[in-house]
Amino acid sequence: MSARLRARLRSTLTAVLTAAALCVLALPSPARASATDASGASGASGASFEQQVLFRASQDPGYACFRIPAVVRSTHGTLLAFAEGRVHDCGDAGDIDIVVKRSTDGGRTWGPLQVVNEGAGDTHGNPAPIVDRETGRIVLAETYNTGRTDGRGCDVPCDRTPHLQYSDDDGLSWSAPRDLSAEILPPNWNSWYATGPVHGIQLTRGRHAGRLVFGVNTETWNGSRVTANNAALITSDDGGDHWRIGASDSWPIAQDGTFRQKPSELTLTERADGSVLVSGREQDGTDLGHRTQTVSRDGGDSFTAPFRDLPGLYAPQVQGSVLRLGDRVLLACPGDPDRRRTMMIRSSYDGGRTWDSVDRGTVVTTDWSGYSDLVGIGGGAVGLLYEGGAVDARDEVRFARFTEDWLTPRRGPDPTTDDLARHAEPAA
Template sequence: MLFRASQDPGYACFRIPAVVRAKDGTLLAFAEGRVLNCGDAADIDIVVKRSTDDGRTWGPLRVVNEGAGDTHGNPAPIVDRATGRIWLAETYNTGRTDSASCSVPCDRTPHLQYSDDDGLTWSAPRDLSPEILPADWNSWYATGPVHGIQLTKGRYAGRLVFGVNAETWNGSRITANHAALIVSDDHGGHWRIGATDSWPIADDGTFRQKPSELTLAELGDGSILVSGRETDGTDLGQRTQTTSRDGGNSFTAPFRALPDLYTPQVQGSILRLGDRVLLACPADPDRRRTMMIRSSYDGGRTWDSVDRGTVVTTDWSGYSDLVRTADDTVGLLYEGGAVDARDEIRFARFTEDWLTPRRGPDPVTPDLAPGAHPAAVLGGARRTDGVFGGALAFDGTDDAVRLPYRASLPLGAKDFTASLWFRYTATSGEQPLLWMGGIGTSEPQVWLRGEPANHRIQGLITARDGAAAPRTVSVRTDSAYNDGQWHHAVLRRGGGTLSLFVDGTRSVAADVPGSVSRGSAFGVHIGQRMDSRAFFTGAIDEVHLWDRALTDQELADPKALRSPKDTVVWLPLDRVSR
């Protein structure tokens, strides 16, 4: 561990890591030292520890900026390789004595200080508000928190860049979210706002996106990849990103959320390493745990799925930052703990050889729905005899089928019908048959699973309607149907009800209004929970999804159940190929 309250007296908690390598090779690990409690808006100092041996050992804690009762946080360090000066952008607000968040509107202001001796001493802070705080960014404002970058290529080589996010308050409510890059072309003497992306907030409090906690990497062509946290917007995905091709002056397009990049709502960090870009972020889409390194080999257009990433720890984990060390290893500074992600801040070192090797394409099985691409077959799911020819057998360990994301998969607030055949004999454990959307108690989702210990099959939807809290409804059978025979299950939403049919026997409950695919990371899985914490043991055949409620007559007609009309998913599961 690098920072922990029990070893660093005077602090109740450490959070919000950031790390850079000085020009002489010294590593500087920054954190917020939280004096009274672990809340975000109390008495908070910015602290640092230094390492002169590439992170193997660390010196004592030093206070860079004392809050003295206020919040001084969100460290965003940047190293100027030309001058050797280390800049530290940071954000202030009036401190509280409890652990509550800053009141809205929050009086947040950006500040800047620097070190010319590799982090041993620091200048007095200066207020950057006149340069980078517009009058209408008058509520939340945050620098980083993660390292900024200095560009090395092309017309803007030498430019210093870091990210901020802010909000606008109109006197009665928050009306807009803003994400921006801050740039300096004179080695930190002056700063200005560059690329900016703003997202309006509706009267009911809903919004599409809120890009925040921006992390940056310069790509091989000199463009800047900008990756951010996405929190509570209606667009699917909890990571969002864009690029800049003019040194951070503008974005090439608005931020685009990434539905199939599974993370919880949390900050992350990126770093270019040779021909790949690394992303450090927890991999559990429900909670802050399982810190993972994932790679992109195409400049961030696509990212490794969870099954291809490299696990750093399965403990609780949160914010992070990445750095290249002087010996060409990579350092990861991250929040982690066996009990809570805020227990401590850790430092891990790894080489590229330690990362999971790049894997070729997965085996696939056809999806016959219009416009669909083949689905990935994970683990070692194998062909077996089915109801209509072949089916797939799942081993309960790592076998699954995952559909590639496409815009027609999210069902939103539509009626739908999901149909599949299943066969199993398990007497315990959760047996996921179909999973669509997010996961957890508050994320919109649809699922169907066997629960043999409770002697039932259960179907569930969680939906969100406007700014209202999520609502959940479930339907259950009174048998687990785990007799080793084939059974037909249908989950149908329509006509104000949610119905579950197994072999024609119906269970029904009143529907809840709203979208079953909104805000969260999104995936469609057969035989697997979205968070990979449960896998099906048995066989599944003929998975269909329609974006309408089939009638009782259609459900009783075998031809209708194999018709492509209105089909969103149609997986015969009768063959696997590479």
């Protein structure tokens, strides 16, 4: 694609996104809380959307920044909202703790901050919680690396290692961490390694019902450079006591540093037919500027095909989250095509094969926004834990709750016109 065409597409998409956001923001109160003032919940009784700030440095002393949200609902109905508590700054490789807050009323009110795993100078992060519905145990996968004090990122190769904790008392206390490297860190995944960061799932259908699954992305280092990107699913059939590497997809990096795809920060949901939809961030490849996706039909043991980019699903380079809500699959991620701004919920009605375009999505906020996680609260309500801020996406972590009737309703296809360019698809 030429630079001129890229520029024209970006300009057009930005205009469409802006128009969509303005249309949503024009909805009368109390249909939604203010998109630019997320400091409190909507005051209207029975409103279908409300949000509040859950983590912010000014209200949680001891931390300079909170990032990387993840949220699950326990078998007791308790919501557990995880984040990285970054002690000195917002850097990715500093002194970082994993922290959690609990809610026993569906996310309306929250308890105090608890430290689940203290970095003590190192980076302990990338929380990927999973609830075992059979035992009630909450499993938390996480990743460590040596911490820095200069605000810079991890050196390449990065000494990242996977670990695991669990709670048997609804998230009130947590086991000592154990290192999972012997099980799920093979020798060729010897540079970057990342669990989640987003909730994992427990399968409910088919011969693998009860299996726990979460995603990882890693890199391979040959002693002088990174030679491959790897995306994989990690599975357990005994409640998290033992883990194995399941489906895996690797993409080589050429000598000049170029590569086609780098699927990372995988988010999963079980589709109605029992297959697993896997959506990922696409990072710096030649298929740039979209989400990337694949499916597993055997409980996470293998992928049906390599990851592929979705040209119609524009998103900046950012982690996202998916959740099945009845016959609808929700995707939360910023809707601006090239920057972390305008958190949006887009929907798929065919298991992720096609997705709403930005003009059909539902805008949560037009603020700067970044990482997110979705959780089913029960009673038709959904929770969204996401990074947002009026100045920077890393300003705070917010929790929004909404019902399906708040989302943009499904509508039929728009009219199209033939594109006379050779091999081109019809234009909307």
